[in-house]
Amino acid sequence: MNIRPGFHSAVRAIFSALLGASALASVAAAETVEPLAVASFDFRDTSGEVANQMAEHEARLTAFMLTVREKLAENRKITLTSLACEHEQCTARKLGIAELSKQAKSAGASHLLIGEVHKMSTLVGWVKYALLDLNSNKPTCDRFLTYRGDTDEAWQRAARFVARDVERSCIP
Template identity: 30%
Template sequence: MRSFVIVMLAMFAMSAAARAEPPKVAVFDLEMIDTSLQGEVNGAQADEQARLARTGDQVRKALAESGKFRVLDIAPVNAAAHGSNLQACGGCDVKLAGEIGADLVMTGVVQKVSNLILNINLYLRDVHTGQLLAAASADMRGNTDESWSRATGYLIRNRLLAPNYGAPQAQ
């Protein structure tokens, strides 16, 4: 899988070099899978919904600032995205991203087991083929603004923008 990711990202890099511009990416707000007792009793929490939106903003900002991607405005399809379960809609994320001219689409989910145990997952797919190009995951301990921001920052630095992410390591 890692060598496949390298090949696919290299193909996008070559394609972007030929176009003289980076690939266009649609980064959707993250979704929540809450299997915690708190979630069952209280339902969706405003602070967590705000964190989901901020996490998407954090990813969009970092990707744009890297110069490796051209981050597209998702406003024209954002309402449809929020009305869908992007992780289980049979490719609607790819369709929505295609509507705004994206080459790549990034979705994500935060899995909440409890206020202490959470996990953030990001997925990058090729809009033209629908294929999954990369997936990144990080556990976080604590359901706070700081823990979410740090876990997202880790994924950005060490997975999404790492120069050799997925490359075989020398022994």
């Protein structure tokens, strides 16, 4: 077998180039940024408490959504996009999932986060949320979280958990 001089060097150079290209592709895939729209969560109170706590719950829900958005915005793999209805009642119950999805797609999002906070009682609340893939029109994640307490701190812990879970388990 007659192998020309430099053949092994050429093979090594090609092999190195292929490995380098493969590594770059892996890095590019790992650094893919997901454009995500976050709709405001709905709120429901079925606790039956006598005191009117609507103002407190509106403030807690506003702070909850601010925390979710801030925590998600800190992630380099996520870019938050704004919905056209952002300053209105921009929730799945008020506008419907189809309209929110349409607005999210128009804003360039590939995913949409929707949800609801439900006050069951003074001691128990839950958050139901889903991350929708706007290309397949299917949820990539659908969660049900319970938390204890109807306090600012309890709502903030729940908001931080939602953001962490979306980052770790829901974003492809």
